[in-house]
Amino acid sequence: MTDLIIIGGGPIGIACGLEAKKKGISYKILEKGPIVNSLFNYPVNMQFFSSSERLEIDGIPFISNEAKPKRNEALEYYRRIVTSNDLNLQLFERVTSIVKVGEVFSVTTPKATYSARNVIIATGFYDLPNPLNVPGEDLPKVSHYYKDPHFYAGQKLAVVGASNSAVDAALECWRKGAEVTLVVRGPEIGRRVKYWVRPDVLNRIEEGSIRAYFNSTIQEIRQEQIVLDTPQGTVMLPNDFVLALTGYRPNFAFLTAAGISISEDEKKRPHYDPQTMETNVSGLYLAGVICGGMETHKWFIENSREHAKIILEHICFKVRAESSSRQTL
The missing domain is CATH 3.50.50.60 (FAD/NAD(P)-binding domain)
Known part of the structure; x- marks a missing residue:
């Protein structure tokens, strides 16, 4: 006792x-x-x-x-x-x-x-982790945890989220040679993102180095692509890995x-x-x-x-x- x-x-x-x-x-x-x-x-x-x-x-x-x-x-x-x-x-x-x-x-x-x-x-x-609750979320290519950017070098990577974890992962993986797409449910990158990091990701998005879909969600994850619901309609993107950093x-x-x-x-x-x-x-x-x-x-x-x-x-x-x-x- x-x-x-x-x-x-x-x-x-x-x-x-x-x-x-x-x-x-x-x-x-x-x-x-x-x-x-x-x-x-x-x-x-x-x-x-x-x-x-x-x-x-x-x-x-x-x-x-x-x-x-x-x-x-x-x-x-x-x-x-x-x-x-x-x-x-x-x-x-x-x-x-x-x-x-x-x-x-x-x-x-x-x-x-x-x-x-x-x-x-x-x-x-x-x-x-907060699940996406979409078909294909259980595929091996999907992770709710991010560890090392080297793993994603040369790959088509979708990062879901707009918080510190998602932004850090997007920037690091892009700098290691990944083709990065951010999928953000809201209208902008989160206001709580570290103040010295937020301008960095905004600049990368503006110059086109990192592609970003705002007011968008993943509808389905397939073996070689993802299906997005965006303000412009349904978008299908070639994809190798998904980091669902949704909290x-x-x-x-x-x-x-x-x-x-x-x-x-x-x-x-x-x-x-x-x-x-x-x-x-x-x-x-x-x-x-x-x-x-x-x-x-x-x-x-x-x-x-x-x-x-x-x-x-x-x-x-x-x-x-x-x-x-x-x-x-």
């Missing part, structure tokens, strides 16, 4: 572990993949929008070559925090269920079942199975008390981007790292209250 199990070994889960260790709370972090699994699966050349100091946790300095660090620097930073602080982090152990019986949680993985008085879910949202969503089924209430509107916000981060299930907390539901742009490392302190302060308050109650009895 531990005081706390933290589900998710990303930056916020690590921050929770550091805070638990400082406060003398027994804990265990369970991560389904490697350390900071989501960051590991980012594109190899990815550069953060935030500066390195805004990605710091627990006041530990993050030194990067540029003001805005890259993926490999972030992996090194968070890995060093885990190893130098000897955090109790168990890797490649995916949590499949959380069940509360009385005042104790049973947290189950394929390897074991653990008992804890409190649980923090800090799993982010990167696991479940991701939290695992709502996992949350509801644990008993957490989810709002019924399109935002699907999980219920929690912002003063404590505790959900409607006593002892079960949320931390990080998962708090935003479908509003995945609401929470980032820099504005959710404080969740660790809020949650652990509340857990310590409960521990002190229970200790005082036992002494009274």
